[in-house]
Amino acid sequence: MSTLEDLRLRIKEIAENYEDEKTGGWITGDGPVPSDILFVGEAPGKTEVEKGKPFVGMAGETFEGYLNSIGVTRNNVRITNTCFFRPIKTKEGKTGRTTTSNRPPKTSEVKLFKEVLDDEIALVNPKIIVTLGNVPLKRLTEFKSIGECHGNLYFNEELQKYIFPMYHPSALTYNRNDEFKAMYEQDWLKLKEALKTL
Template sequence: MSGAYSQLLEATISHLEDLKQKGVHYIDVSPESVNALIEPVLRKSDSADGEIRIPPQSVIHSSREDGPSIYDSQRLSSADKVSAMDQLRDEILSSNKSPELLASGANLVFGVGSVDADLMFVGEAPGEDEDREGEPFVGKAGQLLMKIIQATGLDRKKVYIANVLKYRPDTPSKSFGNRKPRKDEIETWFPFLMRQIEIIQPKVIVGLGATALEGLLGHMPTGITRLRGNWQSYRSVPVMPTFHPSYLLRNQSWAVKRQVWEDMMQVMERLNIPISEKQRGFFLRK
């Protein structure tokens, strides 16, 4: 695959993902534009099974990786972890907020789960449901995430769930819906997520969607479509990128569900969680 074509494909995927996160579901595309994205090596006639594949993205350099390993931090007892989390929560509550955030009246959505968790899930930001309940992933996307977690044999109490942003982004021009966090918001709130990770010291982090990965890796040189399923790293902690549950709610494709489940099976293998034959067959068409 030529470098120019790879850059074109990558830019197209990233642009479409940004549009989808902004609520755009349909775009007009001319036949000429579609033809420009077709390269002979990817045509169905050149593939043994007739599928068009998007090449995966290998490990990318994280600007966050320059810090010391998470595991070099002092290992705290469970009681000390709880105490450290309480102190961090109080620190966030007393921190300076932007005028926009203060005007929105948003509630703190700190995190939930076990401070001794081996597995941590990181999302982008609280939504309307999470803001109301003060807990991450409690809406429809959260319900789907719980089903995914339960399918691995774990439950909400055995993992830790948090977002990069600790407050719902303000939406002054909207009467409903959520807004994708800006780069400056990610950088403002990431240090608090970093502290949570340092306290918990999970064995694996699952990054849910492009914005969460941007927070964890410091930048996103490619789209989540290419990055998912390929192990990355945040200060020595293995990071598995996968689609955000809200994407699965919008895209009911059986193939996409299978991709997310394959990502989770990689996580299970890394954590030495047994995988049954039944589990290996989830979302495979009979």
């Protein structure tokens, strides 16, 4: 059985020896072990790497607000990622200034951490795994897109765990309409109900 320290060392080794694409630092999961609820995000961004914790940027604030809205606090849940380093792309502007931004992790980058995530799931032993966004959804279920399955409970036979797919909190930033927000809030209420049944 892996320990959290084993996982940290494996993440460090994979991240620091990866040379196929540019990356901007790495982090580990955060929160209690074991935990009844495990949230799985995509990959860390700039703020996450700076603070060494998942979901601490703008999307993290949104996430925590909704978490509290269903009576759960951050220190009661485990939060981790599908890819543990920050995938980045750099672009040179007309003035010669280089900007760095996040990019979604590639399938090959997600695969690098497959065993690490599986071992973390085994260690955390959650009653429910909540996937946030398409990257963890595709990694932990057969679904191709979040639109077809969000807000419903599924059982992953391989992991013997319940999976509850949700939109990534940053989706609220891109979909600034009342209809999407209402649907997103509804998913959190459905999660609250699902937690009562497990």
